């Protein structure tokens with residue numbers, strides 16, 4: 160699937176497109192299919208997000224969204240060396256899938 | 259001068275000008291043409307041009323345009339200073355991709371007229387020209403530097 | 412140390428207001444990201460993997476306790492309670508909000524600090540020898556010259572849109588503790604036979620994709636022409652440095668493609684011209700600046716150290732450096748606890764360090780390019796008290812220049828350009844060597860890790876260097892050997908095919924095995940490598 164991500168313009172926080180807005184949680188990301196370019200252009204113009212881009216991702220058996228590239232997996236949770244600062248998620252698999 | 263008009267900016271495109279003389283009302287020629295021709299009075303410098311090539315002709319030049327196709331290419335700043343350091347007193351016009359945030363540095367390098375591709379907000383530009391009440395370096399504007407002020411008698 | 416006068420203060424304040432306006436225009440949509448990016452970068456604000464990152468300049472690595480306290484305050488007020496000290500003697504905050512950035516800069520300005528030109532294609536923060544003003548071996552304190560260059564390079568009207576970033580280092584000792592020849596311009600302040608002070612210029616060094624050691628371009632520039640010469644060197648670069656390819660735009664490529672001789676010829680011509688124009692600051696300016704760097708009131712005192720506590724004795728041996736006054740030493744504060752994140756310090760640690768500086772080091776602190784901190788002037792009689800306080804704060808690791816003193820860039824944990832993580836490698840290697848007791852056996856061994864080819868972790872200059880690469884989406888690490896950033900400067904050579912994370916840690920152990928088996932008396936790892944060459948190491952790794 161194709162999902163959208165970027166950083167919040169004001170705070171810089173990593174955000175994911177959930178179909179109607181930008182979420183802090185990667186699990187909220189939705190498949191945008193062929194609409195990626197249109198949504199990206201509209202959202203960047205509206206200044207809700209900074210330098211957004213589309214990436215490949217998949218959904219695992221438990222329904223969690225898994226970005227394809229390691230860089231976006233690190234972005235999804237936070238620095239692997241500061242797990243105390245991680246984005247809080249309901250994902251019980253913890254960090255196993257990131258690296 | 260053939261199609262020279264097409265090459266340069268016209269006086270109407272100049273948004274800011276810090277001179278009292280009449281602007282040159284004809285177009286500019288390339289550096290190559292300037293060096294070949296004996297009568298050109300206005301020339302346009304592109305980023306890759308060597309500004310020093312036109313130094314022998316400064317006596318007859320009333321206008322030098324320096325083009326900034328993209329603002330991040332800073333070669334034109336050196337070109338401007340080189341011309342001023344050689345004693346050029348004619349109009350030195352920055353043209354092209356020029357934003358508010360480049361104005362004060364350009365002014366310091368000797369530009370005294372500005373023809374940005376996109377017209378700039380007048381208030382913001384006025385503030386930008388006045389950003390630095392004091393300056394650290396000697397440059398083409400001959401302002402007294404901070405160090406000069408620190409050590410004046 | 413240098414203190415701002417009203418002019419310096421007004422400059423940084425004007426810059427804060429200028430940036431406040433730019434950030435407002437960005438948030439209001441009057442500036443696109445393309446337009447805003449170069450402006451925020453010139454104020455040290457990046458967009459990194461997780462958030463905006465603010466890089467604050469610490470000119471030539473010198474700061475006082477009040478400034479360190481302000482850095483701690485900013486870490487708490489605008490960030491998540493910590494900061495990261497870098498190989499450019501700067502500090503980076505990883506979680507700054509764009510909306511807060513101007514306020515953070517205003518707080519910095521209130522203690523004579525800024526983030527100006529810590530990024531962008533301009534002249535960056537000037538770095539220097541961390542032992543400047545304290546080392547027994549220096550010709551003269553290099554910092555007044557660095558400060559003169561700082562002022563000259565700040566908001567330089569001609570050199571704000573260079574082909575690429577530009578880094579200058581200034582030292583004044585035969586010893587090179589600032590990787591001087593791996594800078595775009597390296598300056599060594601020297602005295603000639605007549606005893607006059609001058610500047611020796613090197614140009615075209617650098618790490619990154621194409622590492623190069625800067626050749627000497629001028630043996631002696633009279634000190635009252637130093638700025639003019641620097642201006643000439645920069646002008647030639649600004650005019651002729653390549654702009655068609657970002658990866659070939661650094662001055663090292665220009666010097667390499669022109670050849671040092673031709674570059675020198677052009678600089679000399681420009682220099683002669685600029686001398687006639689007159690761009691040098693008035694002579695008295697250097698004297699005014701130098702007056703800020705006079706020695707603090709050193710006092711005679713005991714010169715011997717009570718070594719009865721073996722932990723303390725080890726720290727003294729490893730982490731202190733000879734001072735020009737024999738009742739003092741310089742004391743390195745390690746930011747490399749075993750298993751820790753190299754260069755990170757919490758706000759609390761910053762405050763403790765600030766307090767120690769006030770009590771025991773004439774209110775002075777340094778940031779080292781090795782991502783450690785330094786108390787430059789500690790009286791020998793106070794050393795035990797300093798160590799006790801550091802140790803209690805987790806800052807007393809006795810490991811300067813050992814394999815635990817690893818330089819590691821932020822890597823894929825923070826950096827948007829990274830291919831692989833650097834920090835976890837550093838953590839695991841330091842743990843492994845500490846556990847097995849090998850740190851001590853191996854002695855001086857500078858290990859440096861970069862998460863990508865940009866080489867912020869100086870891997871080309873490591874006795875052992877590790878470079879993270881991307882192997883089809885998986886982290887992979889190239890090992891290299893034989894680099895040095897010091898006066899015996901050299902570039903490391905790649906051993907061969909890369910390794911995964913476990914593999915590269917094992918490989919580091921194997922190379923130290925080879926060294927231990929082959930070393931002659933008194934040889935450091937680097938010396939042995941230089942004597943026996945790459946082959947035995949390759950054999951052990953791949954044979």
Ligand code: SF4
Pocket residue numbers: 820821822823826827828829830861862863864865866867868
């Ligand atoms: S070396 Fe690469 S990964 Fe490391 S900090 Fe520099 S740019 Fe980022």
